[in-house]
Amino acid sequence: RDWREGAVGRGPRGSRPRSAACVGQVVLPGDVLLLPAHPDEDGERLRLGAGAAPRGRLLCGPGLRRCGVGLLVTKCGLLRHRRAGGAAAGGAYWVDSQQKRYVPVKGDHVIGIVTAKAGDVFKLDVGGSEQASLSYLAFEGATKRNRPNVQVGDLVYGQFLVANKDMEPEMVCIDSSGRSSGMGIIGQDGFLFKVSLGLIRKLLAPKCEIIQELSQLYPFELVLGMNGRIWVKAKTVQQTLIIVNILEACEYMTAEQRKQALSL
Amino acid sequence: YMGDEEEEGRGAYVCEEKKDGTIHGSTYYLTQRSFMPCEDLLYGRMSFKGFNPEIEKLMIQMNSRCKEEIEVDDKMEADVSDEEMARRYETLVGTIGKKFLRKRDQRVLQDEDEDGNSNTRPSKKAKKKFLKPQD
Numbered sequence: 001r002d003w004r005e006g007a008v009g010r011g012p013r014g015s016r017p018r019s020a021a022c023v024g025q026v027v028l029p030g031d032v033l034l035l036p037a038h039p040d041e042d043g044e045r046l047r048l049g050a051g052a053a054p055r056g057r058l059l060c061g062p063g064l065r066r067c068g069v070g071l072l073v074t075k076c077g078l079l080r081h082r083r084a085g086g087a088a089a090g091g092a093y094w095v096d097s098q099q100k101r102y103v104p105v106k107g108d109h110v111i112g113i114v115t116a117k118a119g120d121v122f123k124l125d126v127g128g129s130e131q132a133s134l135s136y137l138a139f140e141g142a143t144k145r146n147r148p149n150v151q152v153g154d155l156v157y158g159q160f161l162v163a164n165k166d167m168e169p170e171m172v173c174i175d176s177s178g179r180s181s182g183m184g185i186i187g188q189d190g191f192l193f194k195v196s197l198g199l200i201r202k203l204l205a206p207k208c209e210i211i212q213e214l215s216q217l218y219p220f221e222l223v224l225g226m227n228g229r230i231w232v233k234a235k236t237v238q239q240t241l242i243i244v245n246i247l248e249a250c251e252y253m254t255a256e257q258r259k260q261a262l263s264l
Numbered sequence: 265y266m267g268d269e270e271e272e273g274r275g276a277y278v279c280e281e282k283k284d285g286t287i288h289g290s291t292y293y294l295t296q297r298s299f300m301p302c303e304d305l306l307y308g309r310m311s312f313k314g315f316n317p318e319i320e321k322l323m324i325q326m327n328s329r330c331k332e333e334i335e336v337d338d339k340m341e342a343d344v345s346d347e348e349m350a351r352r353y354e355t356l357v358g359t360i361g362k363k364f365l366r367k368r369d370q371r372v373l374q375d376e377d378e379d380g381n382s383n384t385r386p387s388k389k390a391k392k393k394f395l396k397p398q399d
Contacts, residue, residue, distance in 0.1 A: 060295045061302040071293075082302060094302045105298045109308045157309065182309045182322045204305040206327075211310070219313035226299075226308070234315075 023081040027073045027095060034070040061094025098198040102127045102227035104163035109183070111192070111225030112171060114154045122150055124158075127194075127227040130168050134158060138172035140180035148185070155186040155231060157223055186223055190233035191240050197228050199251045210250050213262055214243060352395070 022033065060066060063075035073079075077097030102110075104126060112124030112132060122134045134156065139148040150156070162170040173183040203211055204224055214220075220234035220243055230247060234240040250258055299305065307326035311319035362370070 057294050059301065060293050062297055062299060064295075066293045066295060080302070092296075092302050094299070107298050107300060181326065182307070182319065201299055201303060201305065204303075204308065206304060206306055215312035219315040220311075221315045221319060222310045222312075224308040224310070 023079050023093075025079060026077070027079045028076045029074050031073040032067060032070055033064075033073065033079075033093075059092035059094075061092055063095025063097055064093055096198075098196060100196045100228065102197060104128045104132065104160055104169040105226075106160050106163045108163075108226040109157065109159045110171075110227040111186070111223060111229040111231060112156045112158065113192075114150055114152050114156060117150075117152065122156075124156060124171060126169070126171070127229065128169065132160070132169040132171045134171045134173070138174055139184055140174050140178070150185060155192060156184065157186055157225065158183050186231055187233075190221070190231050191244055192229060192231045193244055193248065194228050195230060195248060196251065197226070199247075200224055200226060200228055200230070202251075203247075209255065210247075210258065213258065214246065217243075217262065355395070 027033070060071060061080075063073060063077060065072045065074050071093065073095060075095050075097040077095040080094050080096050082092045104110075110126050112126045112134070114122050115125050115131060116123040120136055122136065123131045124134055126132045136142060136147050136150070137144075138158075142148050156171075156173065158171040158173040159175075160169055161172045173180060175181050175183075202208065211222075218234060218239055220232060220239065222233075222243075223231040225231075232240055232243050232247070234243060246258075246261060249261070253261070296302070307323060309319050310323060311317075314320065
């Protein structure tokens with residue numbers, strides 16, 4: 001099943017009741033979403049949800065933008081909502097959209113390929129419009145004398161420190177406390193391949209069935225980058241390739257088809 | 265390019281980008297371009313069935329941090345058992361205590377030791393006996 005599971009078919013715009021909640025439905029760029037308690041003057045806008053106005057801060061996730069009376073949709077996809085609690089205090093709204101091309105976002109963990117060494121800085125290809133830069137001091141335990149052993153063609157797992165449309169993206173392989181916490185050069189062997197961004201998010205969701213089923217097969221190691229790149233390593237080449245094929249194909253398979261494929 | 269969520273040049277209020285990637289344009293909305301806080305995604309490095317033990321430890325640590333179920337393992341394994349510790353401490357208090365007695369009190373202590381022969385001797389001997397480390 002593709003990422004738009006459960007998408008409800010829609011009639012023409014005028015026939016939809018105005019007070020219907022549109023969480024979980026398809027939205028298009030240009031739609032204005034009103035908060036529940038806001039008065040609706042001309043009835044052209046769509047409501048976010050019936051009920052009392054949410055308390056606290058509201059998180060506008062990807063695909064949404066703040067506009068005069070509410071939220072403006074900038075990407076087409078399904079509208080999602082999460083209730084208050086934890087990281088999203090007061091609730092979060094975002095648009096679940098599908099794309100293959102990655103745009104660097106601050107804080108995302110990605111897999112980059114080293115393309116060049118320019119003095120003290122490595123240039124990495126992360127799949128965006130520009131190459132990201134990574135300083136040699138941004139590794140755990142690196143000093144001016146103790147440089148990390150990074151060659152052209154190596155794979156690096158790091159996070160973005162700076163990523164906006166005005167500047168070249170910058171990556172680091174340590175977190176704010178100075179520890180690597182799993183980031184850095186990804187070891188030898190293994191297989192790197194590219195999938196769509198929606199599949200990565202599906203795989204990284206808590207309690208993902210695909211990952212749980214794969215983990216029952218045989219021991220392997222997996223690194224998922226938010227830029228659509230996945231690195232897999234298992235004991236033999238054949239096992240690695242089996243996992244790669246399943247991960248590439250599982251985006252468009254139903255649960256039964258997947259179980260059938262895994263049982264073979 | 266499409267999908268530019270950053271607010272720029274909105275005359276009414278000033279936008280500041282905070283450290284966690286959120287843009288604080290007004291007191292009510294927080295604009296966030298990343299999917300991580302919205303969907304509570306797990307950590308990207310995974311290892312299964314013991315292929316890479318360090319990554320497996322890291323997985324538990326990172327994912328428990330997200331779900332706010334931190335298992336604090338404060339118990340350290342004791343090298344010396346509690347009973348042995350109590351025994352040693354019992355004898356230790358006496359010997360170190362004597363060190364700080366004044367001269368008069370030390371004399372009194374010695375007289376007391378000499379007086380009670382039969383009764384106190386075995387216990388005195390037990391006290392004075394050097395305990396070998398049992399390793």
